[in-house]
Amino acid sequence: MTLGIGGAGSRLAVKLDPGATIVNVSQIELEKTPAEHRILAMVHAARGQLQGSRKDPAIGRAAFASVKDELLALCRNSLLFASTGGGTGSGMTAALLEELATRDDIPPTEKAVFALLLPHAERESAEYVNNTLDFLRGPLSLAIDTGNTGNIFLFSNRLKFESRLPEDEYNTMLVDSLQVFLAIPEKCAQLDLLDGHIDPEDFSLFMSRPYFNHFTYFEFDPAKPFGEQLRSNLNPLLLLPDNPIEALFLLEVPADADPAPFYDLIDFFVDQEVTPSYTVVRNSQRGKYFVTVSLLYSRKPAELVEDFSRISEKRARAKVRKSLEQHVTLPRLEVNLERETKRVGKEKGATEEDVLAVLQRIGKL
Ligand SMILES: Nc1nc2c(ncn2[C@@H]2O[C@H](COP(=O)(O)OP(=O)(O)OP(=O)(O)O)[C@@H](O)[C@H]2O)c(=O)[nH]1
Numbered sequence: 001m002t003l004g005i006g007g008a009g010s011r012l013a014v015k016l017d018p019g020a021t022i023v024n025v026s027q028i029e030l031e032k033t034p035a036e037h038r039i040l041a042m043v044h045a046a047r048g049q050l051q052g053s054r055k056d057p058a059i060g061r062a063a064f065a066s067v068k069d070e071l072l073a074l075c076r077n078s079l080l081f082a083s084t085g086g087g088t089g090s091g092m093t094a095a096l097l098e099e100l101a102t103r104d105d106i107p108p109t110e111k112a113v114f115a116l117l118l119p120h121a122e123r124e125s126a127e128y129v130n131n132t133l134d135f136l137r138g139p140l141s142l143a144i145d146t147g148n149t150g151n152i153f154l155f156s157n158r159l160k161f162e163s164r165l166p167e168d169e170y171n172t173m174l175v176d177s178l179q180v181f182l183a184i185p186e187k188c189a190q191l192d193l194l195d196g197h198i199d200p201e202d203f204s205l206f207m208s209r210p211y212f213n214h215f216t217y218f219e220f221d222p223a224k225p226f227g228e229q230l231r232s233n234l235n236p237l238l239l240l241p242d243n244p245i246e247a248l249f250l251l252e253v254p255a256d257a258d259p260a261p262f263y264d265l266i267d268f269f270v271d272q273e274v275t276p277s278y279t280v281v282r283n284s285q286r287g288k289y290f291v292t293v294s295l296l297y298s299r300k301p302a303e304l305v306e307d308f309s310r311i312s313e314k315r316a317r318a319k320v321r322k323s324l325e326q327h328v329t330l331p332r333l334e335v336n337l338e339r340e341t342k343r344v345g346k347e348k349g350a351t352e353e354d355v356l357a358v359l360q361r362i363g364k365l
C-alpha cells in the first residue's frame, strides 16, 4: 500500500504506485492528481473547505482529526510520502507520527515506512524551512524514539534547485532511485543466487527498523577499496548518512566474473562493527559489478537539524542557527570587561596600559 499526503506527497506516491491513496485538504489539488483512491480531509473553517493549508501545519494537524482512523488503518505496512515543508503534508504527517508514538509496540509487519521530502533551505521559503525544523525536532524524533516507525528516507530538493530540474522530472528521479532499492527482493528471487540470501521477509524486517535509510547504488570496481567508492557514490537525492547501525547489500556479478569481491564489502562493514545482510547474484546483463547498498543510521534531533543545515548554504545556516538558539538557552556569563582585558592582555604579552588605552579609544571604558 502506498500513501501520499499533501501536494508533493501525492505526486510522488502516484508516480511510484498508480494504485496509491492520496490525501489532501484541497479538493482541487486532490482532483489534479490522477489516483485510484482519494481522501478529502475536512477542515471546519468559517469559510468552508479550504483550498490548501497555506503552508500552515496547524491546519494540516486540524484536518488529521477528520481522517485519523482511516489513515491509521491505511498506514499499516505502507509506504507514506509527504513533504516536510507544506502545511498539509507536514501537519498531517506530524499528527500521524504523534499518534503512532502513543501506541504500544507496533509489530514489524504493521509499521509504516516514511519517504519525506525536505526543502532546499537556500532556495525555498522560510515557512517551508521552519515547518521542516519543527517536524524534524518534534514528531519525527518522538516517533523514532518510540520505535514505532519503519525506515525513514530523507529526500531533499537540493539537487532539483542546483541542477534547475523540472519538478516532474525530479519526481521521476526520486521515484526511480527508490525503485532500485525496493527492487532488491525481486532481483534476489529472479536472478541466479551465488551467495547470501535476502528473502522478502528479511527485506521487510529491514524496512521495519525505526532508523533513517540511506541507500545508493553504483558500479563497483573490485580493484579499489569499497569504502572510498561508497563515499564518492552516496545518493545525492538523500541527506548524508551517519555511521550505520545496520546495513544490507545486493551485489550483481557479471557473467563469468568471480563473486569473491563481495567479501570486501563484508570486511568493510565488519570494520564498522556492522554485520550486513547480503545477497550475491549473477546478472549476465551487466558488464561490471553493480552494488545496491543501504545503511540504516540513527540521529538525535539536534543532529538531524544540523544535517538539514549542512546541505544548505549561508542564508539557511543563519536561519537554522537562529532557530537552534531559540531552543538552547545558554547560561549568561557575567564578565568584568576591565579585569578580563587585563588578563588577556597579560597572556598576549601586552602591558595593562596598552590594553586600557585601546579600550578607552574604542569607547569601551
Ligand atoms: N520534488 C518536488 N517537490 C515538491 C513538489 N510539490 C511541492 N514540493 C515541495 O514540497 C514543499 C511544499 O509542500 P507541498 O507538498 O506542496 O505542500 P502541501 O503538503 O500540499 O501543503 P499546503 O499546500 O501548504 O497545504 C516545498 O518544499 C516544495 O518545494 C513536487 O511535486 N516535487
Ligand SMILES: [Mg+2]
Residues within 6 Å of the ligand: 006, 007, 026, 029, 052, 053, 086, 088
Ligand atoms: Mg498543497
